Amino acid sequence: MADHKYNLVPRNVPLVNTKYRRIATAIPVPESLAIFEELLRYEPISMQGQPPVIWDRAEGFQVFDRWGNAWLDWSSCVLVANAGHGRPEIREALRQAIDKPLLATYVFAHEGRAELCRLLAATAPRPDDKVFLLSTGAEATENAVKLARTYGVNKHGTGKHVIVSYEGAFHGRTLGAQMIGGTPALKNWIVRLPEGFVQVPFPDGFRCEDTRFALFEESLARQGVTPDAVAGVIVESYQGIGPNFLPDEYARQLGRWCRKHDVVLIMDEVQAGFGRTGKYYCWQHYDLTPDIICCGKGISSSLPISAVIGRNDIMSFYPPGSMTSTHSASPLPVAAAIENLKILERENLTEKAAVLGREVLSPRLDAIQRRYPRAIGAAMHRGLVGGLLMVKPGTKDPDPDTALAINEACMQKGLLMFAPVGMGGGCIKIAPPLITPREALEEGLDVLDEACAQILG
Numbered sequence: 001m002a003d004h005k006y007n008l009v010p011r012n013v014p015l016v017n018t019k020y021r022r023i024a025t026a027i028p029v030p031e032s033l034a035i036f037e038e039l040l041r042y043e044p045i046s047m048q049g050q051p052p053v054i055w056d057r058a059e060g061f062q063v064f065d066r067w068g069n070a071w072l073d074w075s076s077c078v079l080v081a082n083a084g085h086g087r088p089e090i091r092e093a094l095r096q097a098i099d100k101p102l103l104a105t106y107v108f109a110h111e112g113r114a115e116l117c118r119l120l121a122a123t124a125p126r127p128d129d130k131v132f133l134l135s136t137g138a139e140a141t142e143n144a145v146k147l148a149r150t151y152g153v154n155k156h157g158t159g160k161h162v163i164v165s166y167e168g169a170f171h172g173r174t175l176g177a178q179m180i181g182g183t184p185a186l187k188n189w190i191v192r193l194p195e196g197f198v199q200v201p202f203p204d205g206f207r208c209e210d211t212r213f214a215l216f217e218e219s220l221a222r223q224g225v226t227p228d229a230v231a232g233v234i235v236e237s238y239q240g241i242g243p244n245f246l247p248d249e250y251a252r253q254l255g256r257w258c259r260k261h262d263v264v265l266i267m268d269e270v271q272a273g274f275g276r277t278g279k280y281y282c283w284q285h286y287d288l289t290p291d292i293i294c295c296g297k298g299i300s301s302s303l304p305i306s307a308v309i310g311r312n313d314i315m316s317f318y319p320p321g322s323m324t325s326t327h328s329a330s331p332l333p334v335a336a337a338i339e340n341l342k343i344l345e346r347e348n349l350t351e352k353a354a355v356l357g358r359e360v361l362s363p364r365l366d367a368i369q370r371r372y373p374r375a376i377g378a379a380m381h382r383g384l385v386g387g388l389l390m391v392k393p394g395t396k397d398p399d400p401d402t403a404l405a406i407n408e409a410c411m412q413k414g415l416l417m418f419a420p421v422g423m424g425g426g427c428i429k430i431a432p433p434l435i436t437p438r439e440a441l442e443e444g445l446d447v448l449d450e451a452c453a454q455i456l457g
């Protein structure tokens with residue numbers, strides 16, 4: 001992750017007033033600086049790094065501050081607000097839970113928990129799959145790793161315990177989630193990584209041009225790992241740093257390899273799920289069937305909740321009381337998730353993402369990339385997620401400064417994205433809420449076009 005630094009000196013940028021965007025002050029807003037200073041004083045520096053906008057209200061596909069500015073949102077609050085920010089249906093469900101009141105339940109049962117598990121089970125690959133609710137994405141990925149290892153060890157003995165993950169992968173920031181992460185610098189603090197966690201190259205086709213599945217097998221062999229030692233493979237359905245998608249044939253062979261060697265295949269859908277890519281789950285683009293699916297973020301479009309959905313035999317090793325969390329199925333996040341899933345369904349947001357991706361986002365990002373081929377190494381996209389990989393001219397080396405400059409120029413024009421991500425911080429990531437109207441998406445792309453012309457010349 002690059003150390004992105006936005007300019008905190010207010011600039012008199014041109015004022016903007018369109019149907020979807022309004023910039024009415026200097027940016028950052030002079031009155032907001034005291035809040036940033038307070039955060040800097042009381043928080044670890046790690047919490048800095050996002051565009052200097054003080055969120056006051058987020059509704060639909062827009063974010064508002066309290067000084068009269070409105071941004072078209074392309075962050076979805078880091079791919080959370082798939083159904084849009086602050087949906088009235090979700091707010092109403094929360095109000096009802098608050099007014100009952102039912103605010104916390106631990107693992108005591110409540111009706112919402114049963115309803116949400118039923119709704120999620122209906123999205124699972126097998127009719128008898130189980131659903132386990134947690135609070136964060138990292139908890140879900142760690143739990144999936146635990147289950148895969150438990151399965152391997154219980155069924156085949158302690159020799160089958162290796163977890164394979166991918167270079168460039170992100171599965172969260174807790175200890176286990178970082179051990180399976182694919183950015184070595186993020187793991188320096190662990191110092192001695194335990195045996196049994198290996199990474200293989202992700203065949204993104206850009207930085208890793210070798211997209212053969214044989215690369216997976218060769219890479220395991222090079223690390224001295226035999227298939228019978230592998231308990232699980234965990235892979236983001238698309239890698240967040242791109243977004244990087246699995247090549248079809250590679251995915252098909254990965255699925256078959258896991259079956260052949262009784263390896264638990266875990267698809268991390270924390271970022272990719274709930275309609276984002278134009279399929280309900282991104283793994284559905286591929287000819288494979290996961291044994292475990294990790295969900296988070298877009299599951300509620302709002303409050304923190306995550307889920308592990310998986311094969312009954314893998315999910316049932318732990319007896320009553322031994323695989324739980326204090327806030328598992330907490331009533332408010334559950335109420336939010338139930339309404340969110342109903343909105344996704346009722347408004348056909350998966351299909352909408354597919355159409356807007358195919359007809360608007362993908363062709364326009366490709367056109368921008370073709371216009372600046374030396375500065376934009378690749379445009380990655382599917383559904384309503386996209387990324388422009390900024391590179392030092394004519395190379396594949398990331399160019400975080402240019403990525404930041406474009407991202408910042410967009411913010412000054414009323415188009416909000418989170419800070420650039422990916423290798424070296426060179427990826428401008430685009431993730432509008434799935435309810436974004438076509439006209440607003442097109443307006444956002446016009447702004448991105450303008451910012452590229454301004455920065456890239």
Ligand SMILES: Cc1ncc(COP(=O)(O)O)c(C=O)c1O
Nearest residue numbers: 136137138170171172236270271
């Ligand atoms: C693919 C993926 N897995 C896991 C996580 C971790 O989720 P959380 O931040 O909720 O712990 C993220 C978060 O960005 C993610 O993108």
